[in-house]
Amino acid sequence: MPASVRPSACPGLLRIVPALDGGICRVKLPGGVLRSTQARAIAEAALHKASGVLELTNRSNLQIRGVLPGQEAPLIDALLAAGLGPRVAAADDVRNLMLSPAAGLDPQARMDVRPLASQLLDLLQDTPALHALSPKFALQLDGGEALAMREHPHDLWLAAENEQHLLLGLAGCPGDTPLVRIEASQALEVVRELLLLFLERATPEQSRMRHLLAQITPSELLQQLQARLAFPLQPAANPRQPAVVHQSAPAGIYPQAQTGLCMVVAGAQLGRLHAEQLLTLAELSERLGDSELHLTPWQGVLLGNVAKERADELLAALSELDLLPHLDEPLLGLVACTGSAACARGLADSKHHALHLAELLRANGARPQVHLSACPRSCASARVQPYTLLASTPDHYQLYQRTPEAPGFGRLLVPAMTIDEAGAWFARQHPAGKPDA
Secondary structure: OOOOOOOOOOOOOOEEEOOOEEEEEEEHHHHHHHEEHHHHHHHHHHHHOOEEEEOOOOOEEEEEEEOOOOHHHHHHHHHHHHOOOOOHHHHHHHHHHOOOOOOOOOOOOOOOOOHHHHHHHHHHHOHHHHHHHOOOEEEEEEEEOOOOOOOOOOOEEEEOOOOOOOEEEOOHHHHHOOOOEHHHHHHHHHHHHHHHHHHHHHOOOOOOHHHHHOOOOOHHHHHHHHHHOOOOEOOOOOOOOOOOOOOOOOOOEOOOOOEEEEEEEEEEEHHHHEEHHHHHHHHHHHHOOOOEEEOOOOOOOEEEEHHHHHHHHHHHHHHOOOOEEOOOOOOHHHEEOOOOOOOOOOOOOHHHHHHHHHHHHHHHHHOOOEEEEEEOOOOOOOOOOOOEEEEEOOOOOOEEEEEOOOOOOEEEEEEOOOHHHHHHHHHHHHHOOOOOO
């Protein structure tokens, strides 16, 4: 590990962390976008220096699993040569900015946020003081797209109100209520000063914005921020109003803002791809799209700028590739962590159990949204799903339902059940044609 890369349990491109199945290398993608040439570089590196197994994360990044002993440095070198790393080593951890996978393409968007996203990523990389942010500290930039994940907790978020103005909110503020309204041209300075202020005020134990806001009020923090700015912060008169909220993972063909073009979206089975699948995706993006793959926070992939007359061809190709391009597929509603097969903390083989649960759901017609977690850490899902199956033994799970009044996973419904029992329970509660609300 380079001396400038700090120790952490979180994997990075320059910090490969061990697991039962080998090392894990996490590649952070600007805006979740992967060029076809970079996709090939990742796939080749995974095939020759790791297990060939890739994971799509819930923040639109990518992980290489099973990095072989002694291959860590060659793998890192291959990824850096493909332009996938930070400009300076110390900045790798802080490149945590999430956009919609449809940024710049979605017809519902109020603003094309990609230029601002590029500026914010430069800010995070080129400001040495910001390299002290936690590897988990995250920003979100919401252009108002329909295809967007808004339930992930972010330490700081910006949401387009219109083409010229953004709403700003912080983690820990009730109901995602925006705190101030700023001009788009002011966003970069506001974010810079707010992050620097956070680092000045937070103790070493307060690594996330919610930790600091447990000690001081948002209004107090904003007063201190205002003192650092040459322009006034405006009160937010309007709530954050997404055009559409996707409760489940998107899949299929979606309209695009650009005439004659569309977006095609498919999920990856439980967030996993094999390197050979990524090679084929790279080829499909060049032949039928714009040579870019947009990873989604639903652990899938979006190909944009697809000619409408070629969309069905691409949809069929994604299906042949064992991806999930159809909304009725039950695996689209399931999220599962690595489980005991590759994680020492896992009590159960959650990936295997999720595949079995999907078989049961196909047979009984139920389509619930379920998170299978092999331990309480909830690594696979940044948001609380409508249902959580939390492993209690290698063969049994506790069933929880998300409710507004219950913290964590929600209300405990069943203290112990097998996957077969879970499949039968969901069939009774969610008969065919009645998905989660």
